[in-house]
Amino acid sequence: MKTQVAIIGAGPAGLMLGHLLRAQGIEVVIVERATADYVLGRIRAGVLERTTTDLMDQLGLSARMHAEGLLHDGFNLADGERLIRIDIGALTGRPVMVYGQTEITRDLMDAAPDRGLEIIYEASDVALHDVETDAPYLTYNRDGVAHRIDAQFLCGCDGYHGASRLAIPESAAKAYEKIYPFGWLGILADVPPCNHELIYANHERGFALASMRSEKRSRYYIQVPSDEAVERWSDDRLWDELAIRLGPEAAAHMTRGPALEKSIAPLRSFVFERMRHGRLMLAGDSAHIVPPTGAKGLNLAMSDVHYLSQSLIAWFTRRDADAVANYSNKALARVWKAERFSWQLTKLMHRFPDDDSFDRRMQIAELDYIANSIAAQTAIAENYVGLPL
Template identity: 55%
Template sequence: MRTQVCIIGGGPSGLLLSQLLHRKGIDSVVLERRSREYVLGRIRAGVLEPGTVALLREAGVGHRMDELGIADEGTVVAGENWGFRVDLKAITGKSMMVWGQTEITQDLYDARDAMEGTVIDEADAVKPHDVDTDTPYVTYYKDGAEHRIDCDWVAGCDGFHGVSRRTIPQDVLTEYERVYPFGWLGVLSETPPVSREILYASHSRGFALASLRNDNLSRYYVQVDKGEVVESWSDDAFWDEFRRRIPEEMADRLVTGPSVEKSIAPLRSYVAEPMRWGRLFLVGDAAHIVPPTGAKGLNLAVSDVYYLYHALVGHYLEGDDSGLETYAEQAARRVWGATRFSWWFTTLMHRYPEQSGFDRRMQETELDFLTRSEAAQAAFAEQYVGLPY
């Protein structure tokens, strides 16, 4: 098989890149290790930056989002039994959009099917070859046979544990990492949200977050110690703990119910450089991971797609390779900006083992400064809605 761009990874970033390229007449093949059912069953982020919303619309997959998504014009930051609202719309002129990653992936699958795009699920042992030459190719196994795809470029959209990053030689790759000593226990419940805007709560018992997917589907989190297992948390235990950590007036109106999904996610900040080696480009979690504090993960993957999509359009349709040459630099600049913001916000809102009284007072003082300073809120809002491309 021959294609122009071989995309490894059929999550939202890989599917979105394929969809955008197809609409410009650029051919691609998507290889996904898992089944479509598995990919659609993953519960992930649901808060989108304006840049992400715009690119989904450009890809022709924004119709359901625009009809059913929830505009988020502000966010609430809370301490112990108090909170304040950062008016994102008033400060930046922009709003976030609440629209789940599962819905985005479904829309992208539907769009690729409608355009007869090539998405190969359950492709095993995917491996890029000769990406440091002008004739790269990718092999994979399916139905007991080995297959080969010759291509011009390889886009590694296959996540943190994928093969793409490992293709780059160790003496070329530089990895930066901060592993946090806690995780997030998350619950999805078919209950009305306690807040119509995202709530970030800092409490002496640990961090808590209230989010939503729609009017009767809520996503809540509490900080837990590293090493905790989800089996040790009953629904009742989760609700009791969550209620303790959010402001009292919200706790009083919290509606609880059985969990639809429950999981614990470890937290880390991770960046790999370079994001291009030869004809291989790293996209999304293949190159970087951020804590979910501030909702940057999916949005960063989409910003990578933005840069690579425009670079490939420049190459194929305009004879301009400048975007390809600067992809790694452009993408990394935005990655590091978002990594700094999510690291800062995580550090501000969470409790750390052996945290001193001084450390805790510094957190309280910085939160107090954020409540009183218009400049601090403007800096927060600018980064929260997403740095410009």
């Protein structure tokens, strides 16, 4: 099989990139190792920046998002005694949209056939070849049969554990990584949220987050040690801990219910420089990971896709080699700013094992400063809603 662009990974980044390229008449094939049902079963982010919603609008695929999504003009930081509201609407003129990553993926999947976007699911043993030449290709197996796709560009959107990043030699790139000594224990339940906006809580027992997927489905998290076992946490124990950490105001409005899903996600910061090697381009989690604090993961992938689609469109419409060459630097400039914000908010809101009483007092002082400083709130707000592209 031959195509102009072969994309590895049919998550939201790969699907969005495929749609943007097809909208310009570029030939695209997406290869995904899992089934479509498995991809849709991934429960991830739920807060969308304007960058992401604008891309859905651009593609004409945003009707359900605007009908079912929740526009938020603010969010809250809790310090154990009060809620500190960050009025992002007033401070930046922009809201965020609460609409689950699963729903974005579903919308992009459902539109693929009518828009001529071919997706090959259950492709195992994906390998990338000759990425440093003008004729790269990938191979995979499906139903016991070996396949090959020749393309002008390969785009790796297959996540942290995918094959794409591994195709770049260590001598050609550098990885930066920070592993956090805790994870997030999350519960998803069909109950109304305890607040109409998100609450990020700093408590002496550890971090907690009250979030939602809709007006009837809530997502909550608490900080736990990195070696914690989810089996140790019954639903009742988790709800009790959330009530303590989120504080009395949130607890008074919390509705408890059985878990639809309960799991522990590790936290890490990771950046792979560079995001282009020859005719291979990386986007999303294959190139970087951010802690979920600050809701940057999906949105950062979407900004990558924005830059990458522009670069490839420039190549195919006017053979602009500079646009392709500049993709990595342009994307990484925004990646590092998002990494900084996610790291800063993680450091502010979590309890680290080696923190002493001085570190704790610094967190309290910083939160008090934020509560009383419009300048500090503005800096947080403009990062939260997403820096300009």
